[in-house]
Amino acid sequence: MSGCRAEADEELGYAHETTGGPRTEAVQAAVTGHVLTFTGTALVAVYAFDADGGELRLAETVRSPGGPYALPASYPLSGRSPVADAFRSGRPLWLSPAELAEYGPSAPGPESAAGLSLGVLPLGGDGRGLGCLVVVDEAPEGIDADRRAFLELYAQHVAAGLEASGPHGRPEQRALAGSTLDRLQVGAFVLELSTGRMTADTPTLELFGIPLDDFDGQVETLLASTVPDDVPALMSIVEPGRLTPGSSQLAFRIRRPNGELRWLGLRCRVQAGADGTPERMLGVVAEASYLRPTADEVSMVQRLSAALAGATTIRDVGEAVVSALRDPLRARRVAVAELQADQLVVSILAPAEPTAWPEVWRSQWRSEFPDAPTHALPTLAETMRAGHVGLWPPGADLEPGLSGIGPGGLAVLPLPANGRIVGVCLIGWEQPHEFGPEERSLLTATAGLVGQALVRAHALDAEHELATMLQRSLLPRKLPVLPGGVAVTRYLPATMGLEVGGDWYDVIPLSDGHVALVIGDVQGHSAAAATIMGQMRTAIRAYAVEGHPPDVVVSHANRLLVDMETDLFATCAYVDLDMEEGEAWFVRAGHLQPLLRRPDGATEELTIEGGPPLGVVAEAEYPMTAIGLSSGTLVVLLTDGLVESAQLDLDDGVQQVRERLARADPSDPGRVADELLGSAARRHDDVALLLLRYDGMRVRPIRARWTVWRLPDAVMHARRFAARTLRTWGLEGELDVVLLVTSELVTNAMVHTTGEVHLNITLTADRLRIAVSDHSPRTPTKPTSVDWEATGGRGLLLVEAVSHAWGSVPLSGGKQVWSDITLSTPRDSGQSAAGGQDR
Template sequence: MWTELVSEQRKRLLAVVGDDLWGIELLRFAIQQAVAELAGLGGMVHLGTPGYGGGLRLAVTSGLPRAFTQQWERIDGTGSLAPARAFRDGAFVRAPMASLADGMPEDGATASWPPDSAEAGSWSWPVGTAMAAVPILGPGGPIGTLSIVTVSPHEPSAGQQAFLDTLGRWAGERLNKSAAPPPGSALTEWQEQPADSQPQDPQAVGTWDWDIRTGDVIWNDAMLTVLGLDQNAFDGRIETWTGAIHPEDLPWVLYDMDEAIRTGRLHSTEYRVCRPDGTSGWVRVRGEMVHDENGEPARMVGTLWNVTKTHDVLQTIIEPPSRNAERASVELASHIRQLTKALAEAVTVRDVVDASADHILPLFGASGLVLAFLEGDHLRPVGSTGYPKEYIDQLARMPASWGLPIAGVLREHTPIFISSLEECIERYPMTADLPVVGGKQAWAFLPLIASGRPVGSCVVSFTDPREFTDEERNLLTALTGLVAQAMERARLYDREHTRAKELQRGLLPRELPSLPAITAAARYLPAGMDMEVGGDWYDVISLSADRVAIVIGDVMGHGVSEAVTMGRLRTAVRTLADLELSPDELLSHLNDLVSELGDDFYATCLYMVYDPTNRSCALGRAGHPPPAVVHPDGSVHFPDADPNSPLGAATPPFDTVEMELPEGSLLVLYTDGLVESSILDIDQGMANLATALSGTISGVLPKHQEHAAASDATKLECAECLESLCDNLISILLPRQGTADDAALLVVRTHALPGEDMASWPLPEHPKAAGEAREHIRAQLSAWDLDELSMTTELLASELVGNVIRHAKGPIHLRLLRSNVLTCEVSDGSLTTPRIRRAAETDEGGRGLQLVAAIAHRWGTRYTGTGKCIWTEQPLRAAVPAPFTEADGLDLLDLFDDE
């Protein structure tokens, strides 16, 4: 019932405001009504292109992202897209569209498809999404189309299709009536004196010759001057001419040109033009058709001249009839145009609230607005204006079951109009104190209904008592239908956007680990509010022997799928890093993973491994900008390394760069969003980064102190300084208004492991090596005051050395490292990887690595340049874990023969 009521109010709205709308605003209003009727996500209006090709040109959009609509700016009139078919057949068409790419079939795509930007390709639509199109009918047939993107898997009902057909005819009729300059903009017949109908200076007349089959136009210099175009930059295309026409005049000008071609009549009109220098003016255009030998239209030739001064003078002396009524009608149409435009551009719920407050309240002279959602038994105000905070808080606490009119309209699906405070108290005595707190005297309580179900309530209130006329009631009901559609779309956007942001935050590190070898700080900055989530990511991974993997990457494009891909890559990197792979091997595996995702997925990545025992750093990158390396003296440089191609497009092997970093060096990793934009190339952006680092580094970082990693206080101070450095770099490099791409920044300060915290010894390739290893360990741990770890460490080393003697080959080395853990390493010259196996009860061996896994906190194997290294880690100051006792340990040690 409510759906039929809204449709009726919508039809009445056409009659009320139709005569006052023209041009772009007429089309914007029409597509708003079409989207509201089908409860769509948004819509587009295309107009037929006069002359060659029979194509369609995008004129108006509503509620759809730019990344989507830019691919629909021109449509081949002979293609299979829904708008093209509706234009050709002159009838309603609906076609499914699984995704943006699927929404542009190959046979209907223009030369601009596929999109150049990854962002456009990242848009995806729910299953069942379709595009419905209906022709805009003029006297001679279709002149354009209304297209609506819907999420319903079902065909529109017969009633909905009938309304769309009516709307298409209505828009065509109104556009036909406005196929002359809008009211007050053109000269009436009695005002056009012969002396004024032609320019006084023949040299100022522009002449043109348009080939309607090819779209080529030949102009003289005078016409270029009138339109403000540079002769050297003029491309001789009809699109350049129509692109200079004022957007509000363009629809009826295109219509008039098309009618002149179709009927052969004189094309004579007057309209506004927008020049490249920002100025505007009025021009008078006359053109006649020239036919070929077969009588078919071939060319249009004519003249154009500037009539701005004449138009301005005449406007000052014209007194239109019924001045007051016309002014009121114009103001009404203006408010509605502005409201429909603002709601079409609204993305978030806050945008809808602002648009409603800015355009509905002045239209009725109202002073207050509340928009609320019904959640369970309570109303949740999502936006208000003209009310004190205590009123909104009290409204939110009241159960809907108390008989509040703002909740009652949702139950009954019927508006409630209250003209005075006394009437409100009489009708709703249980909440009599609420309107007093609000300070209003009259209210219009309106349900927000979208797709036949209530989504919320709208309250328009007035400071003084007020009787609502039938016209005001009808207009308020119809306008809130537009608000409801915009609110539902915005709520869906807010919900999905919040989920996407939460997903992205969950996939990025919650906090960076505190490690002995580095101190790190990071920032992630999403793109502007109108953008989707991105795929920038970073991570810091602890490896064996206090080594650290530092990684940053960027999945190309924006959207939930890119964020999910980012999470998959981050997980894959952590898994591969645990295998102790070199940068080139790790990037090769990542490249295989991204390649398997499909041809449309690409990512860049920078992977570094820092070794604090010798201050070496190995890095590899796949299409990613190089890190900035800041030495302790403040100098900045970027390692000269081959960037390779992005993951998904690269061909291994990947190049690796080795370098040695002085103690206290800084590594600054970043994504391209920090240093590159549409107006800034990456080379200049990297130079800006180097300048920013040089200018801020001395005032942010503490002076170098030997063995700074050993002091917790020093590391805390360093961490705070790195946080400040990140903030300074962001404020210097990124504009305050946001960026078109997300950006990630990871700043790392390196700490070398002091020499007194390292000890290593060569061991003989003989069974007595286990005994020597135990002696070395016992003496070194005593010197380090770690005697409580001596027994377990000796046991671990004995087992590892014994494995080397039995199953590998030399040379054999033992190394101990002391940091926040005690690391024991045994290396040899074999590439055979040890593995744990399940030993049978009668087996004499096979239990050694099970023992190692049970005693050590972590253990593993990594390959080196000369063989492999088996390592174990134990927390410092930790007791020997159960079930092993000291006696158990001594008995186990006795099993090894030192001879």
């Protein structure tokens, strides 16, 4: 080998011995020349493990004629010999001539054979050793590091070929399989990572069907022959930017110039420089026709690939793996988990019952699925570090956290992507399961598909979370506390697609005990739809707070959207509910009909006369429909994502929601909302839901109103009205504070505005509100500092000092400044008060 010695490929005249039967001298010479030239040694042999005899038996030998050495026919596994020691330890054994001589008669050759170096490489692993590959070299300095690396990779190919040559899962029946070396067409290459230059020997180029003179030393020349579906996986191993020191393996397909489809196996090792940076790659490529899948396996991979193509979340990836592998492989348990730091974040377990999994998994079952620490599963952690599929037969010696998953056999699939391990898939069998080479190939191919899908889904999940965060930031963070009712909302983003949608809702407290309920849906899923949604919600809230009636609020919003000159439109349902009287005024702009649940459990889809969607017709009319509500009634507003999809007709969806609404317990509105959402896992559209339970006010407010005429003694008359009203209501204890607030608010309106001024006094269960409205839209501003020698500027500071809360709200053509005063003795339903006044 030594840099891929292709020039010696044509040398013949060597001997090949095998238990596989006689063959012609030309075939023997060709095979012998290829094997010895590739390994760069004078002898190559395969010892296979014979379980019945407890020994390693010589199965195949390729050697140069006339060499001063010979190999024993077998080695007892219990004895001391280089072959037995390497097999028991499971690690390669490299012996210099001096070290080989210390073994005495057990060494492979007579004692007089001086100057021989020896390499013994175990074949197989995962608790199922197949035997050993023995190489004898005549170089007295021993086998150098590069040749050792190539031989270790070559041994892995020999092990795969030996495993494929015998009955599946029966190591003792492979002992006499033979003719593995001559069937194994193998080549080697060296890739310099700093320059991207590749040196490949002649067998490698022959495997790819590339003439020696046509190879330009570029990786892309080999990739051009690779089946397009397999290029991403191959690039993840050979692309310099993704490499990390260590070993990798991959089965892939190429298309030769004559159209032949050929399976190749690649095993490579990245070597790092002195600074730890990957410096070059040593690789061995072998013909692997035994990996060609059966029709059933091809179908399984195709189904999995199709399912993963449509997976947009990590949960989707896990469900696709379970669906594609669990039943076809007759497995009992399947788990898929992401690797985050030293923690396995489980995306799915099948079955999902905690009792079906070992204790280490159940101990951290915090939510739907547990997180498992890798330090509690050392075998799993080691397999993930190695990056190779791990297979353990029935009864393997594993830690309880793994042995309990697959007592009849366990497969651990590290999931590779972008040059790293991103997760793991575990497949466990309850009954004894035998692993064959085809199944190993299938699981290896599956791991590559799942790893790439997991990374893609993780990115999509992050993007979807970002879009959801954007949309939620445009919705109300919390709902107001309503007198006489409870409102709850739910919003669920679509699981299909990643763009932000335009569904919105709002609950807007209004004056005089009214509340506005709004729900809407902007056409499409895009940033533009989200922008329109935010503008519509803000506009409707502003129009509602100004005191416009429901039809005017919706008409104003419609004209605003038309003036935006956008191609998008929006549907909307608006309800103005009097929380004192239970009278609701509905306005509908192309939206779904509201639903009601009466106190007796009867549900109803209201028939609300509506207008076109917002943004379609500038002068559209939106009629109002009045509905009376009794205490205990549920009002439900929703968007079409809940009741309509490609698989669900709108009428059927509405009927399903009504049935859930009828069965729900109205005492818990939050639970009612959750039950209305149902259990649909995949949604093609966003879902917004607004639900209000109308209870009615236990203590109804009392109101009094006074029109303040612009007279020199207007403030005095306002104070007299306030005093007379409080005495009538029996609230003399609050008289001084109320008179102070009345004086300051009325004086402020008379001095700084023009037109009519109105004084409103409202008594609720525990509060007294003094409100003064005028025709100036300018909001009063509290001074930041006051010169106490000045005659003005102190009024609002006094109001703030004596009030529980105060503020200003816009009204149609003006504003209202209000102050809330807490009652020293709250009213209850047993107290009475005289009716309100209106002057």
